[in-house]
Amino acid sequence: MRELGEYLRNERIRRGYSLKDIQEQTKIRMRYLEAIENGEFQHIAAEVYVKGFLRSYAEAIGLNGWDVVARYQGLKAEQEAEIEEEKPRRAPRRRTRRRSLRPAFFLLLLVGGLIYLFGFRSEPGVQEVLPEEPVPPAEEIVVDEPIPEAVTVDEPEPVMEMELPSLPEVTVEESFSFSPVEIPAEDPLIEAVLPEEPELPDEPPVEEPPRASFVLEVVVEETCWFEVHADGERIVYRNLEAGEEARWEAEHGLWVRIGNPVGVKAFFNGEPVSLPTRTVATLQYGEGGRKEAAE
Numbered sequence: 311m312r313e314l315g316e317y318l319r320n321e322r323i324r325r326g327y328s329l330k331d332i333q334e335q336t337k338i339r340m341r342y343l344e345a346i347e348n349g350e351f352q353h354i355a356a357e358v359y360v361k362g363f364l365r366s367y368a369e370a371i372g373l374n375g376w377d378v379v380a381r382y383q384g385l386k387a388e389q390e391a392e393i394e395e396e397k398p399r400r401a402p403r404r405r406t407r408r409r410s411l412r413p414a415f416f417l418l419l420l421v422g423g424l425i426y427l428f429g430f431r432s433e434p435g436v437q438e439v440l441p442e443e444p445v446p447p448a449e450e451i452v453v454d455e456p457i458p459e460a461v462t463v464d465e466p467e468p469v470m471e472m473e474l475p476s477l478p479e480v481t482v483e484e485s486f487s488f489s490p491v492e493i494p495a496e497d498p499l500i501e502a503v504l505p506e507e508p509e510l511p512d513e514p515p516v517e518e519p520p521r522a523s524f525v526l527e528v529v530v531e532e533t534c535w536f537e538v539h540a541d542g543e544r545i546v547y548r549n550l551e552a553g554e555e556a557r558w559e560a561e562h563g564l565w566v567r568i569g570n571p572v573g574v575k576a577f578f579n580g581e582p583v584s585l586p587t588r589t590v591a592t593l594q595y596g597e598g599g600r601k602e603a604a605e
Contacts, residue, residue, distance in 0.1 A: 311385055312349035318378070319347040322371050335605075336366040336589055337535075337569060343367065351382075358533050362570060366589045522559035524595045525579050526566060530554045532573025539565040563596035567605075 322332065329343050342363055345353045354360045364382055365375030528536075530550045538546035540560040550556060552573070558564065568574055571591040576583040578595065585591050586604035594601040 311351055311382075311389065314378075314382055314385055315347045315349035318367060318371075321373060322347075325371050327371050332367060332370050335370045336363075338363055338366060362533070369589060522561055524560045524564040525557065526564055526583075526593070526595070527557045527577045528555065528568075529575040530556075530573065531575065532570055534568060534570035534574055536569070537567040539563075560595075564594075566593040567591070568593070571604075 322329075329340060329347075332338070332343055333340055342354055345351065346363060346367055351360050354363065361379050361382070364378050368375040368378040528550075530552055533549060533551055535549045536546050536556070537544070538558050540558055541562050545558065546556075558566070568576075568585065568591045569589070571585040572587060574585060576585055576593070578593075578600070583593070583602060585602065590605040592601075592603050592605055
């Protein structure tokens, strides 16, 4: 990687640029520029920043940025291949076959059992005499409980029938007859005095917030840093990653600086904006008009 850094340093000196000139033009910090010329790319945060800084550096001194990035990728691939070749290969692990002790153990058990068996039978006068088990006498089953006598069920006595007296007949009209109740015309309990409802004051009309005159929307496709001033106040100064979207509004004026306009799509008041293809782009929108320029 050092040969790429030396190549860029020699081209910068030959074309009459200083590191301070490159820093002012690309907005890249001095320590990253020194790391590029020394070939110490591991000091830069991420791979995407390495490629972006190399392209910006090369275009700032008049070289083709994409050619320099391709050369960097080729050198990095060669370096990784050399590192893989230098790694020591592991020797294959030899498997040692252990001899099993199980057959010998079972053989010893078998020999010991045979010796014990034949030695025990060879002794004279040794016989096993088993004691006779006594036969228990049959138990006599004696039942002392008396046999229950038969239970007789008495038949129920007949129920005498009784005659109920007849009830008087009642018609529907007689059962539901009622006399009307007269209600006096003027009853103090019926009339109720309700309190008068208080009049509510009229609500003031809701004022709608003023609509912004200048609206800029961006869709980030590659990592890029932004600096945004709305109505004279800086509101954004940071990087936006790929896939992020942002929207900024202003009433009197909007000023935006974009570090990587190639990887950004912008829309001003809903209309697409044609961004410059240089490293840094500046967008100005105000009462005096609009301006899109490259630094």
